[in-house]
Amino acid sequence: MGLFISKAHAAEAGESPLHQFEIHSLIDISAGSTNLSFTNSSLWMVIVTLAIILLLAVGMRRGSMVPGRLQSIAELSYEFVANMVRDNAGDGGKPYFPFIFTLFMFILFANMQGLIPKTFTFTSHIIVTFAMAAVVFIGVTVIGIVKHRFRFLTLFVPAGLPIFLVPLLVPIELISYIIRPITLSVRLFANMMAGHTLLVVLSGFAVSLSGFFVLPALAPLAVTAAMYGLETIVAFLQAYVFAVLTCLYLHDALHLHDH
Amino acid sequence: MEVEAAKMIGAGLAAIGLAGAGVGIGIIFGNYVSAGIRNPSAAPKMFGNALLGFALTEATGLFSLLIALIILFS
Amino acid sequence: MPQFEQADTFVSQLFWLAITFGVLYLVLRYAILPRIADVLESRQDRIANDLEEAEKLKRESEEALKAYEEALATARARAQEMAAAAKAEATKDSERRSAELEAKLAEDLKTADARIQDVRAEAVSGIRSVAQETAQAITSKLIGIEIDSGTAEKAVSGAFGENR
Numbered sequence: 001m002g003l004f005i006s007k008a009h010a011a012e013a014g015e016s017p018l019h020q021f022e023i024h025s026l027i028d029i030s031a032g033s034t035n036l037s038f039t040n041s042s043l044w045m046v047i048v049t050l051a052i053i054l055l056l057a058v059g060m061r062r063g064s065m066v067p068g069r070l071q072s073i074a075e076l077s078y079e080f081v082a083n084m085v086r087d088n089a090g091d092g093g094k095p096y097f098p099f100i101f102t103l104f105m106f107i108l109f110a111n112m113q114g115l116i117p118k119t120f121t122f123t124s125h126i127i128v129t130f131a132m133a134a135v136v137f138i139g140v141t142v143i144g145i146v147k148h149r150f151r152f153l154t155l156f157v158p159a160g161l162p163i164f165l166v167p168l169l170v171p172i173e174l175i176s177y178i179i180r181p182i183t184l185s186v187r188l189f190a191n192m193m194a195g196h197t198l199l200v201v202l203s204g205f206a207v208s209l210s211g212f213f214v215l216p217a218l219a220p221l222a223v224t225a226a227m228y229g230l231e232t233i234v235a236f237l238q239a240y241v242f243a244v245l246t247c248l249y250l251h252d253a254l255h256l257h258d259h
Numbered sequence: 260m261e262v263e264a265a266k267m268i269g270a271g272l273a274a275i276g277l278a279g280a281g282v283g284i285g286i287i288f289g290n291y292v293s294a295g296i297r298n299p300s301a302a303p304k305m306f307g308n309a310l311l312g313f314a315l316t317e318a319t320g321l322f323s324l325l326i327a328l329i330i331l332f333s
Numbered sequence: 334m335p336q337f338e339q340a341d342t343f344v345s346q347l348f349w350l351a352i353t354f355g356v357l358y359l360v361l362r363y364a365i366l367p368r369i370a371d372v373l374e375s376r377q378d379r380i381a382n383d384l385e386e387a388e389k390l391k392r393e394s395e396e397a398l399k400a401y402e403e404a405l406a407t408a409r410a411r412a413q414e415m416a417a418a419a420k421a422e423a424t425k426d427s428e429r430r431s432a433e434l435e436a437k438l439a440e441d442l443k444t445a446d447a448r449i450q451d452v453r454a455e456a457v458s459g460i461r462s463v464a465q466e467t468a469q470a471i472t473s474k475l476i477g478i479e480i481d482s483g484t485a486e487k488a489v490s491g492a493f494g495e496n497r
Contacts, residue, residue: 016332018332018334021334021335022339023335023339023342023346029345034344035342035344035345036348036349037342037345038349039345039346039349041342041346041349042345042346042349042353045349045350045353045354046349046353048353049353049354049356049357052357052361053357053365056365057364057365060365060368060369063372064372065375065379074365074369075369075373078366078369098361098366099358101361101366102354102358102361102362105357105361106354106357122350124336125346126336126337127336127343127346127347128346128350131346131347131350132354186318186321186322186325187314187315187318187321189336190318190321190322190324190325191317191318191321193325193328193336194321197328237310237313237314240310240314241310241311244307244311328334329334329337333334333337333338
């Protein structure tokens with residue numbers, strides 16, 4: 001039960017359920033007039049980075065033939081992402097595997113870590129997810145242009161399209177291409193934010209009910225626990241979807257429309 | 260106070276958009292299950308696609324939830 | 334919403350995101366992922382090697398079996414050859430011996446024949462002289478005439494004439 005109190009606390013104190021997303025500076029740093037403070041968001045970024053490195057490094061410390069538990073985790077995650085890249089990005093996706101692996105692990109650990117009470121979920125900040133999506137978008141576009149030069153523009157003309165439909169469909173394709181970083185980033189951000197807000201609201205019900213009736217207060221608590229399960233799935237799913245979509249965009253850039 | 264009321268109404272209206280996401284997710288998993296009954300051997304292979312479709316559909320619903328939240332809390 | 338209201342923290346978030354993500358990427362890219370790939374690859378190699386080894390051993394055992402069977406077949410063929418040779422030898426030997434025996438028998442037969450002939454000739458000549466002497470004695474006893482041996486011989490040979 002103590003799990004949910006921290007988030008519920010905020011609701012009880014009459015704060016908005018969005019209080020958990022507030023950023024506050026831990027160490028003030030500024031370069032000139034720009035604010036580069038080390039915030040709670042930065043703290044969790046560093047923790048996530050160290051956690052991933054630690055897990056993988058400790059897991060692969062011995063690199064034995066018969067893997068132990070941690071080594072299995074490391075190898076499993078490697079093969080999971082490797083299969084994802086091979087299946088979705090097709091040939092030529094191998095050089096980008098480290099980036100996609102990093103992206104997947106970073107988002108996965110950030111989402112998972114965010115479910116621990118009292119922590120801060122930096123993937124619930126649009127600027128962070130947008131930055132990652134923008135890197136993916138720009139990177140994929142540059143890869144496509146470098147690889148195909150002007151033929152890259154045929155990406156916006158579906159194969160076998162009747163000529164009179166071109167003026168209609170090309171703008172649609174163009175918009176759906178340009179909107180990619182926005183959908184990619186908003187999907188992750190909105191999922192994280194909505195989930196966490198929901199958790200706080202639900203556990204807030206439990207707290208405010210427990211002031212009057214103890215037993216009925218268990219109902220929202222049970223729902224909160226179930227939501228935690230769902231959020232765990234969503235945390236994984238969003239990392240997976242982010243990585244898979246990156247692979248698919250990469251596939252588009254590498255192979256255009258010919259499969 | 261009228262602004263507050265309008266905010267509430269607006270947020271409620273925006274949240275209606277989630278109905279579409281609900282329908283979409285239902286269609287995805289319903290079709291996944293019926294396809295899996297027809298051809299159980301192909302079902303595990305399509306599960307990843309079903310999840311992908313679920314995430315994409317859910318995201319569109321979440322956009323409207325996001326709008327609702329923005330209206331409510333900002 | 335803090336995500337939009339705290340716009341003054343955007344630069345800081347981006348800055349730290351770039352640092353952490355960059356560090357994570359570099360560490361994974363150059364230290365950890367190659368190590369995982371190495372381990373997986375070496376395991377793959379090890380399994381492939383083991384399979385190859387097993388395949389080799391199997392091939393070797395099959396070869397050994399083949400060689401053994403070949404040796405067995407050669408030995409059997411040689412044994413048969415030897416048996417055939419021995420049989421031929423024995424046959425030849427027995428044939429030679431039977432031929433020898435036959436020759437000896439034939440010779441014996443011939444000698445026996447010759448002796449029979451001799452004996453017979455001797456007997457015949459004995460009979461002649463006996464007949465001659467008998468004829469002389471009978472003649473002298475019956476009619477008292479002494480006939481010389483020439484006449485007697487003539488008469489005897491006349492009597493034997495047709496027989497000879």
